Amino acid sequence: MSAGATPARMKVAASPHIAARENVTHIMFWVVAALAPATLWGVWNMGMVAVVLLASCIGGSVGTEWIWNRIAKRSQTLWDGSALVTGLLLALALPPRTPWWMGLAGGIVAIGLAKMLFGGLGWNLFNPALVGRAFLSVSWMGVLADVRPFPGGWYSAIDVPATGSLDAINGATRLAIAAADRAAGGAYGIDLARYYEPLLVRNLEGSFGEVSGLLLIAGGLLLIAKRIIDWRIPAGYIATVALMSWAFGSDPLFNVLAGGVLLGAFFMATDYVTSPMTRTGRLVFGCGCGLFNVVARFFGPMPEATTFAILFMNGLVPLIDRGFAPRTFGWVKRRG
Amino acid sequence: MRGRHAVATRVFKGGIHPADCKDATSALAVTRAPVPQILRVPLSQHLGAPCAPTVGKGDRVRRGQVIGDVEAMVSAPVHAPASGEVVEIGGVLLASGARVQAVSIAPDEDQDFDRFESIERSGSVPATVRAAGIVGMGGAAFPTAVKLQPPKDMTVRTLILNGCECEPYLTCDHRTMLEHPEWVIRGAELIASAVGATRTVIAVEDNKRDAAAALEERAGSAVEVMVVPTRYPQGAEKQLIWAVIGSEVPHGKLPAATGALVHNVSTAAAVADAVDRGRPLMERVVTVTGNVRTPGNYLTLLGTPVADLIEAAGGLHGEYGRIIAGGPMTGMALADLAVPVVKGMGGIVVLDPGDTAPAVHGDQPCIRCSRCSDACPMMLEPFAIGIYANRADWDGAHRFHALDCIECGCCSYVCPTRRPLVQLIRRAKQVLLEKGASL
Numbered sequence: 114m115s116a117g118a119t120p121a122r123m124k125v126a127a128s129p130h131i132a133a134r135e136n137v138t139h140i141m142f143w144v145v146a147a148l149a150p151a152t153l154w155g156v157w158n159m160g161m162v163a164v165v166l167l168a169s170c171i172g173g174s175v176g177t178e179w180i181w182n183r184i185a186k187r188s189q190t191l192w193d194g195s196a197l198v199t200g201l202l203l204a205l206a207l208p209p210r211t212p213w214w215m216g217l218a219g220g221i222v223a224i225g226l227a228k229m230l231f232g233g234l235g236w237n238l239f240n241p242a243l244v245g246r247a248f249l250s251v252s253w254m255g256v257l258a259d260v261r262p263f264p265g266g267w268y269s270a271i272d273v274p275a276t277g278s279l280d281a282i283n284g285a286t287r288l289a290i291a292a293a294d295r296a297a298g299g300a301y302g303i304d305l306a307r308y309y310e311p312l313l314v315r316n317l318e319g320s321f322g323e324v325s326g327l328l329l330i331a332g333g334l335l336l337i338a339k340r341i342i343d344w345r346i347p348a349g350y351i352a353t354v355a356l357m358s359w360a361f362g363s364d365p366l367f368n369v370l371a372g373g374v375l376l377g378a379f380f381m382a383t384d385y386v387t388s389p390m391t392r393t394g395r396l397v398f399g400c401g402c403g404l405f406n407v408v409a410r411f412f413g414p415m416p417e418a419t420t421f422a423i424l425f426m427n428g429l430v431p432l433i434d435r436g437f438a439p440r441t442f443g444w445v446k447r448r449g
Numbered sequence: 450m451r452g453r454h455a456v457a458t459r460v461f462k463g464g465i466h467p468a469d470c471k472d473a474t475s476a477l478a479v480t481r482a483p484v485p486q487i488l489r490v491p492l493s494q495h496l497g498a499p500c501a502p503t504v505g506k507g508d509r510v511r512r513g514q515v516i517g518d519v520e521a522m523v524s525a526p527v528h529a530p531a532s533g534e535v536v537e538i539g540g541v542l543l544a545s546g547a548r549v550q551a552v553s554i555a556p557d558e559d560q561d562f563d564r565f566e567s568i569e570r571s572g573s574v575p576a577t578v579r580a581a582g583i584v585g586m587g588g589a590a591f592p593t594a595v596k597l598q599p600p601k602d603m604t605v606r607t608l609i610l611n612g613c614e615c616e617p618y619l620t621c622d623h624r625t626m627l628e629h630p631e632w633v634i635r636g637a638e639l640i641a642s643a644v645g646a647t648r649t650v651i652a653v654e655d656n657k658r659d660a661a662a663a664l665e666e667r668a669g670s671a672v673e674v675m676v677v678p679t680r681y682p683q684g685a686e687k688q689l690i691w692a693v694i695g696s697e698v699p700h701g702k703l704p705a706a707t708g709a710l711v712h713n714v715s716t717a718a719a720v721a722d723a724v725d726r727g728r729p730l731m732e733r734v735v736t737v738t739g740n741v742r743t744p745g746n747y748l749t750l751l752g753t754p755v756a757d758l759i760e761a762a763g764g765l766h767g768e769y770g771r772i773i774a775g776g777p778m779t780g781m782a783l784a785d786l787a788v789p790v791v792k793g794m795g796g797i798v799v800l801d802p803g804d805t806a807p808a809v810h811g812d813q814p815c816i817r818c819s820r821c822s823d824a825c826p827m828m829l830e831p832f833a834i835g836i837y838a839n840r841a842d843w844d845g846a847h848r849f850h851a852l853d854c855i856e857c858g859c860c861s862y863v864c865p866t867r868r869p870l871v872q873l874i875r876r877a878k879q880v881l882l883e884k885g886a887s888l
């Protein structure tokens with residue numbers, strides 16, 4: 114026995130020497146897995162258009178990231194899966210009548226403008242998928258507003274995009290009915306509760322990702338259970354939407370289920386990069402999203418209530434982070 | 450036996466739950482590692498002034514004899530761990546990569562471990578502890594005698610013995626509490642009376658209930674055993690004080706400002722050994738575990754080369770990643786197995802390549818997932834300090850309280866993009882301290 118029996122290859126590095134197994138790819142995998150049931154159900158019900166839309170959005174986002182990295186001579190970042198998730202979310206937030214070239218344009222804008230221009234993963238202020246969607250809705254307002262029931266089904270032909278009414282309120286035409294009824298003080302006597310079941314199970318008017326509210330909720334709960342997203346954002350968001358709707362005299366559950374709130378609350382507002390860093394901050398952020406969503410829906414002429422509510426709150430994240438900065442252990446005051 | 454022990458009602462915010470990996474050694478009684486052919490005993494095994502050698506090449510030394518000492522207040526003498534002949538006084542590389550002076554001893558063939566040169570113990574407890582060369586054995590290696598003489602303007606009310614051993618893999622403190630609870634308790638009483646503490650608490654993580662029970666059985670009414678939740682870094686000084694007395698160490702102040710003083714359980718056992726039996730610190734229990742053939746808790750002479758200790762544990766077994774001196778969260782990856790065992794080294798962990806943290810390279814992005822800030826026991830925002838440190842914006846790092854970081858490693862552990870957060874923050878601290886920034 115002697116000293117100096119050092120093996121040839123010793124690996125040296127700074128502590129800590131062990132690490133949690135979770136990495137970005139795992140996280141993105143779980144997000145995709147959580148969205149898979151809703152996506153498949155959408156494809157099944159909307160047919161080929163949904164496949165084309167998925168392919169064009171994801172092609173636009175992933176392709177842009179790849180080309181950008183090539184041109185900027187940066188190492189490829191496709192492995193992290195975040196461009197894929199952006200494309201997927203964008204597609205899910207679009208109505209099935211969206212033509213493929215719009216999906217492609219949306220994907221390009223989402224990654225090129227909203228992500229890479231800001232410095233790539235981690236540096237963007239606004240949710241890329243929502244920027245893509247907002248860009249499309251501002252550029253071709255009628256197309257995204259056209260959410261008449263889409264009787265697609267597997268193998269159905271792609272419809273010619275209709276130029277719908279410009280004043281349609283975001284989400285489903287049901288939202289317009291609800292708004293009209295509410296404006297008339299309930300004169301039409303519409304019972305919104307009869308929409309619960311279609312919205313939860315099979316709703317063909319709206320974007321293709323929200324055919325079934327139940328599947329979105331299940332996916333969201335999966336991410337909460339896997340501790341990938343913080344429950345505070347969806348909980349704050351949904352509770353605020355319900356409470357505010359009720360306060361304004363509308364059916365709370367209907368307002369939660371319609372108009373992309375579930376997709377927004379569980380999957381868009383929870384985007385790490387564009388949401389706050391502290392627990393309290395995230396609760397405030399979720400509530401803020403819900404508040405602006407309802408206000409925009411009930412009082413704004415603004416279509417796209419969900420999209421713009423979340424984007425608006427994205428812009429407030431630096432402020433929220435400052436306001437709710439943690440109090441360092443041993444300090445009396447918060448860092449601010 | 451679930452007795453009278455108190456259960457902590459507080460737990461710090463943040464922290465992590467790595468796999469504790471203690472099962473391989475927690476049930477194994479301490480055995481003595483064989484005497485190596487050569488002992489390289491560093492003259493600086495502690496924080497503070499290095500010792501000067503008091504012996505020369507060719508001298509015969511007896512076990513327990515002082516071989517290095519210095520006048521300085523913050524220091525600790527070094528003793529011969531075994532009888533033998535001094536063959537060299539020269540440099541040796543420590544686990545940290547620092548090069549220090551060491552006395553190399555060729556031990557005699559026959560060693561009687563029960564015979565040693567007793568230390569002078571007619572003086573006060575701190576004087577005896579100093580003479581015994583005792584330093585913090587939980588890893589900090591701060592001279593214990595200094596901590597036994599708190600500044601005049603501070604009153605120590607509570608003595609906390611740290612039996613958390615929150616680093617994964619390590620079981621040396623666990624075995625000491627289990628096999629020698631009476632030494633730990635005796636040490637606690639000696640330290641408490643030296644500093645004038647009126648309350649003594651031994652804190653043990655709840656994955657070592659057998660140790661808590663053993664301590665309880667022997668603890669008199671003056672010593673409380675408190676079970677604290679298993680969570681890394683429960684054994685960090687500030688977090689432990691919070692769990693036991695509910696006070697935060699005010700920023701920029703010594704822990705004693707809360708009226709609490711923390712010592713490691715193995716340190717307490719060494720204090721009892723010194724005061725009652727005149728025994729200097731010549732050996733310590735080292736957990737050798739991971740990918741070695743016979744993992745175990747080995748009573749090891751200080752100065753034993755790590756290579757010999759791994760040999761004593763049956764040798765390397767299978768593939769290995771990094772080899773760590775200390776625990777995997779805060780220990781040092783060894784570049785060379787010739788480094789000697791020192792007073793603060795509680796373990797040698799041969800990590801499996803699959804368990805070794807992936808190397809970090811390049812500028813990994815921060816995806817703002819907030820895992821690091823959720824895990825930080827100091828409630829810092831490591832991602833932000835990391836971003837500023839990466840840009841060499843030291844003022845920015847300072848604004849985010851970089852200097853409050855305790856370098857526990859939780860942030861790096863959880864980061865899904867593997868940003869080298871602790872390294873970045875350490876760098877910021879270093880620069881800030883050089884620039885004379887105050888906390």
Ligand code: SF4
Nearest residue numbers: 825854855857858860
């Ligand atoms: S190493 Fe520092 S910043 Fe990181 S978790 Fe520990 S205390 Fe916080």
Ligand code: SF4
Nearest residue numbers: 815816818819821864
């Ligand atoms: S854990 Fe890593 S990726 Fe997440 S916020 Fe902290 S530094 Fe950023």
